[in-house]
Amino acid sequence: MARWTGGCMCGAVRYELASEPFDCGWCHCRTCQLTSGSPAMVFASVPVADLRWTQGGDEVRQVRSSSFGHRSFCSECGTPFLMQVDHQPETLDFSVATLDRPGAVAPAFHIFWGSKVPWFNPRDELPRHDRFRPDTRGLQGTEPPGD
Numbered sequence: 001m002a003r004w005t006g007g008c009m010c011g012a013v014r015y016e017l018a019s020e021p022f023d024c025g026w027c028h029c030r031t032c033q034l035t036s037g038s039p040a041m042v043f044a045s046v047p048v049a050d051l052r053w054t055q056g057g058d059e060v061r062q063v064r065s066s067s068f069g070h071r072s073f074c075s076e077c078g079t080p081f082l083m084q085v086d087h088q089p090e091t092l093d094f095s096v097a098t099l100d101r102p103g104a105v106a107p108a109f110h111i112f113w114g115s116k117v118p119w120f121n122p123r124d125e126l127p128r129h130d131r132f133r134p135d136t137r138g139l140q141g142t143e144p145p146g147d
């Protein structure tokens with residue numbers, strides 16, 4: 001079995017990553033809350049070409065989720081897989097919880113801390129950013145997009 005594999009709750013969709021994920025972090029934005037039905041999500045990035053649907057790729061649906069990105073999910077069970085943002089066309093962000101071994105990559109920061117649900121209180125020492133990280137790829141020298 002490849003090192004980085006994952007899939008959805010119902011088993012219709014399976015994927016495999018060809019490279020080690022990077023930039024793993026928590027996101028507390030409102031869209032993540034609605035997409036997941038949870039206070040926050042953990043994403044990590046890989047180059048777009050490095051995620052391959054090994055089963056059920058036709059079941060993956062995509063919706064525009066904000067002014068700057070879209071989300072992909074299993075159309076059968078709703079498990080959220082991907083977030084892709086316009087300012088980072090070369091990479092995609094996948095939901096770490098969908099990995100077969102979600103513990104294999106750990107978050108290193110929090111973004112959109114400003115919209116964190118008040119009763120959700122992570123006790124880690126990770127850097128916390130109100131919205132995007134200041135060094136976000138694709139956003140240096142530009143005005144960050146709104147929600």
Ligand SMILES: [Zn+2]
Nearest residue numbers: 008010074077
């Ligand atoms: Zn599914």
Ligand SMILES: [Zn+2]
Nearest residue numbers: 027028029032
């Ligand atoms: Zn988010």
